[in-house]
Amino acid sequence: MVRFDGAVRGARSRAVLGACRGGGGPAPPPAAAAAALGGGAAGPGRAGMPSGFLLLVLAALLCAVLSPGPRGAAAAAAWTAWLNVSWENGWEAGEGGLYGLDSPLQPAEGLLVLPDSPDALSACSEFTNFSGAPPASGSLGWLALIQRGGGCSFAHKISLAADRGAAAAVIYNYPNAGNEVLPMSHHGAEKIVAIMISYQKGEKIRKLIDNGTKVTMVIEVGKKQSFSMNIFTILFISVSFFVVAAATVGCYVSYSARRLIIARAQSREQRQLRARAKKAIEQMQLRTLKEGDKETGPDGDSCVVCFEQYKPNDVMRVLTCNHVFHKTCIDPWLLEHGTCPLCKCDILKVLGVEVSVEAVVVVAAASHIVTLVL
C-alpha cells in the first residue's frame, strides 16, 4: 500500500515548485532537480531546510496563485504502480510502487537483477555492472533493482540502468523508511520506466536473489495520485502563517506604542514633581552661622549628610521639623528622599508636595507594561 508521509509531502511541495518552473521559466538543471528529492544521502535540497521553510511556503503560494490549475495539477501528479512479484515457489501482488515523476507511464516486466557487488547496491559508481542480466537477445527483459542513496541522484541510477540495458529501474527506499515510498524526481532520465518500492519489499527481493532465486516483476500503471489537495494545504498554511505573523506584529507595535506613551507621561510627571519640590524647598528658611552660635562651638553638631563640623558662615537650611543642615547638602537630599535625615519627618508632604495618585498609576502601569513586553 502506498503511503504518503512527511517526506513525501515535502517532496510533493518541491514537485509543485518544479511544475511551476516548467510552466513558464527555464527548466532546472537535471542534477539539481534530482538531488532536490534526496537521491543522494545529503543532497542540496536538505541543507538549510528550517530557514528555507518560509521561502518554500511563499514560493508555493506564488506557484499556486500564478500557475494555471489544470496544467499545474497534471504536472504535479504521481501514479501508483501495480506490482506482481513472483519467484520459484511464491508470488505476491499489490499496489506497492510509485512511478517516478519523470518516468514514462508504461508497463514493464522482466527478471530483477542486482548490481554485481554488495557494495554497489546503490549503483552510484560508473563501473556498476549487472552481470546477472539475461542476454539482450532473449525474450525476457530485465529490471535493475537498486538501493536509494549512496551519494548519487535518482536520475544517475536510472540513467545507468538504462545504459546497461534494463527495461526499468526499481529503486527501493532507505532502510529507516519502513514501508514508505515517495514520488522521485529524475529529470534527464526519462528513457525507461522508473518506480520506487519500499525498503521492506526491496530487501525481501534482494535476499531472494542473493540466495540464488530468480525473481520476476510485472509493473503496471495503477491509480493517479493528485497533489492538488496539497496545494490547498500549502495555501492554507501560508495564509495562516501570514495571519499569525500580522497579529504578532500588530500586538508588538501596540505594546511598544503604549510603552513609549507611558514612559513619556512618567518622565513628564517626574519633571513637574521635581520642579514643585524644588520650589517648595527653596521657600524654607535659610540661616547663616555666626561665631558663637551653638552649632559652631566645641559641642556643636556636624552635618549628617556630609559629616563635616559646622563652621561660621556656613549657609544652613532650617527644615519644618526645625532640624538644620548645610543648604548645599540637604536640598539635593530632600529632592531625592523627601524626608528629614534625622527625624524622618516627611518634609515634602508638610510642604504640600505629594506624589499624585495619577503619577502612581502611571508608574505602576508603565512597569507592568515593561514586564509584559520584556
Ligand SMILES: [Zn+2]
Ligand atoms: Zn553638610
Ligand SMILES: [Zn+2]
Ligand atoms: Zn527633622
